[in-house]
Amino acid sequence: MRWxxxxxxxxxxxxxxxxxxKRVAVFDFEYGTVQSSVAAVFGNNQxxxxxxxxxxxxxxxxxxxxxVIERKALDKLLAEQNFSNSxxxxxxxxxxxxxxxGVDAIIVGSITKFGRDDKSTSLGGVGFGRGPFGLGGAxxxxxxxxxxxxxxxxxxxxxxxxxxxxxxxxxxxxxxxLLGAGGGSGGGGGGFVDMSSSNFAETILGxxxxxxxDLTATQLSGQASSLPTRKVExxxxxxxxxxxxxxxxxxxxxxxxxxxxxxxxxxxxxxKDPATGxxxxxxxxxxxxxxxxxxxxxxxxxxxxxxTLPKVGDVAKTPQ
Numbered sequence: 018m019r020w021x022x023x024x025x026x027x028x029x030x031x032x033x034x035x036x037x038x039k040r041v042a043v044f045d046f047e048y049g050t051v052q053s054s055v056a057a058v059f060g061n062n063q064x065x066x067x068x069x070x071x072x073x074x075x076x077x078x079x080x081x082x083x084x085v086i087e088r089k090a091l092d093k094l095l096a097e098q099n100f101s102n103s104x105x106x107x108x109x110x111x112x113x114x115x116x117x118x119g120v121d122a123i124i125v126g127s128i129t130k131f132g133r134d135d136k137s138t139s140l141g142g143v144g145f146g147r148g149p150f151g152l153g154g155a156x157x158x159x160x161x162x163x164x165x166x167x168x169x170x171x172x173x174x175x176x177x178x179x180x181x182x183x184x185x186x187x188x189x190x191x192x193x194x195l196l197g198a199g200g201g202s203g204g205g206g207g208g209f210v211d212m213s214s215s216n217f218a219e220t221i222l223g224x225x226x227x228x229x230x231d232l233t234a235t236q237l238s239g240q241a242s243s244l245p246t247r248k249v250e251x252x253x254x255x256x257x258x259x260x261x262x263x264x265x266x267x268x269x270x271x272x273x274x275x276x277x278x279x280x281x282x283x284x285x286x287x288x289k290d291p292a293t294g295x296x297x298x299x300x301x302x303x304x305x306x307x308x309x310x311x312x313x314x315x316x317x318x319x320x321x322x323x324x325t326l327p328k329v330g331d332v333a334k335t336p337q
Contacts, residue, residue: 166183
């Protein structure tokens, strides 16, 4: 029995720690200042901002410090709201997007360095084609790859920049090109470069990128405790009832997120101002609790727990 109790205590501690993780969204990094370097390396424009963002998400999840929102949820909201690229990188605008997603903070940033940093000007061809990855047939005596990342952690409640970090990586190897050593066979010119692949990671450019991402992720993970605990006060109504599943007329715009619990109450008598007729207060009686299972900007689906089934018009509010 003692072991059972101990196991339960450990399990509850794990659940508590998981519940305390701050939720963040990572936006695609801006890479306009290095776009010409990207094209020189790969032979065409590649969205390295998205690639590095995805790598950063993976590292933050592995750190266990944050709960990171899925890319599809972020992309869906950005498409629905038609936010421009400039709005996505602006901390104030990005904070509004993050608030709509129901996250505590958003991470925005830019790529400041990407590509080569050596003295050679005789590059031969560009891109990578058949055979091992390389810049055509050109080789330099010593190739050096560099990557620089600048990232900002923004509070979605205030738009305040809580932390600004940088991560720089470099890799240098004799007798190889930027994408040489570690590249597999097969054509790659003109196609999408998977920056999370092992082939890319084994190149000197991949090593530089991974080093920069690791340093950035480590610094951001160290800032997790600086995020303020937000107390979200939500009041809404039950809009639909199907058995124990209910739909509420409040969503992520209010700061509500999946996993949150709300009290569900029947509305009773109302108290009005005798002079103006304005409703001063509505007396309610709690009938159960609802746990949010799905959410969008304007509505939420919840699992109801209670003896009396709710009905349309019942009040949903944050527990006091």
